[in-house]
Amino acid sequence: MLIISCGNDRSKGVRLKLNLKIKIGKAEFKNPVFTASGTFGYGEEYADVFDISKLGAVITKGLTLKEREGNEGLRIHEVPCGLINRIGLQNVGVDDFIKEKTHFLKEQNAAVIANVAGFSENEFYSIIRKLEGQDIIKGYEINVSCPNVKKGGIEFSNDKTLFKNLLKTLRKETKKILIVKLSPSAGNIINFAGIAQDEGCNAVTVANTFKSAVIDTRKQKIKIRGGLSGPAVFPAVLNLVLEIKKAVKIPVIASGGIYNPDTAIQFLLAGATAVQIGTANFIDPMISISIIDGIKKYMQEQKINDINSIIGKVKI
Numbered sequence: 001m002l003i004i005s006c007g008n009d010r011s012k013g014v015r016l017k018l019n020l021k022i023k024i025g026k027a028e029f030k031n032p033v034f035t036a037s038g039t040f041g042y043g044e045e046y047a048d049v050f051d052i053s054k055l056g057a058v059i060t061k062g063l064t065l066k067e068r069e070g071n072e073g074l075r076i077h078e079v080p081c082g083l084i085n086r087i088g089l090q091n092v093g094v095d096d097f098i099k100e101k102t103h104f105l106k107e108q109n110a111a112v113i114a115n116v117a118g119f120s121e122n123e124f125y126s127i128i129r130k131l132e133g134q135d136i137i138k139g140y141e142i143n144v145s146c147p148n149v150k151k152g153g154i155e156f157s158n159d160k161t162l163f164k165n166l167l168k169t170l171r172k173e174t175k176k177i178l179i180v181k182l183s184p185s186a187g188n189i190i191n192f193a194g195i196a197q198d199e200g201c202n203a204v205t206v207a208n209t210f211k212s213a214v215i216d217t218r219k220q221k222i223k224i225r226g227g228l229s230g231p232a233v234f235p236a237v238l239n240l241v242l243e244i245k246k247a248v249k250i251p252v253i254a255s256g257g258i259y260n261p262d263t264a265i266q267f268l269l270a271g272a273t274a275v276q277i278g279t280a281n282f283i284d285p286m287i288s289i290s291i292i293d294g295i296k297k298y299m300q301e302q303k304i305n306d307i308n309s310i311i312g313k314v315k316i
């Protein structure tokens, strides 16, 4: 019989039993790799490509009270190492989401977080009331980068009073996990993270897209103004995660520019409990699975059996 030697170091051949489970509030997720809102549809768009129950969570497209067709004109524009989007929250609306999308997600055994967008406090509240009875939904991610039409169009993410009141109202409305998605374009994002913690949010997502613009020099006009995402934003978001993690105790979920396992692991080391894969889905629809596999490989190589032991290992 031929015995294949593992060399002198016997431990090299030993496979660790890995724990990738993480917790946010009272909700447990099978791994820390989520898909980012607006880049993964309602999950069904990717279900032919891979088994979406393998993801830590699917975060839905931003849901509004009524269906929205989104913005007219140019919606996506590629820039070096990133893209600028101004989709304008195109979505089927919360009622059709419940009627047409939740059944499939349940069948797939997916863990779902609903991303919620509103143009008034009442709209956010009404969407959550409609979604409350849906067992498939583990929690909500609140997109505060929306203008409050009742307050002159100022964004919730940019006004401490609007932000605080909104979270207070929503916290009373649900026992599910409440995550607020912070805007990197807000004056002082760290203060907003502190308010989220004080108002009982279970986590903050750091961060939404960066306000950006491109000018067409031939026409001497704005080509696009919208949110920048993709690898271009990764180092800036990593720094925000380090700073916010230093300031608050609630979990941070990192969203910004992940494009391979290494960038995801950097976020975990910086203190993110989970990471979201966004723009990279458009380049490689299997990227989330490659990242989960890459994290497992890293854990084996580094002899880490519990993912939680590396979260926040690197501090400032």
Ligand SMILES: Cc1cc2nc3c(=O)[nH]c(=O)nc-3n(C[C@H](O)[C@H](O)[C@H](O)COP(=O)(O)O)c2cc1C
Pocket: 036, 037, 038, 039, 061, 062, 085, 087, 089, 115, 143, 181, 207, 208, 209, 228, 229, 230, 231, 233, 255, 256, 257, 258, 276, 277, 278, 279, 280
């Ligand atoms: C085309 C597109 C649509 C998006 N739609 C939403 C949305 O509806 N709600 C939301 O909270 N974030 C939305 N985002 C932001 C992403 O969820 C993510 O936070 C951001 O793109 C940063 O991550 P990334 O660099 O990995 O893409 C969208 C991003 C893109 C590129």
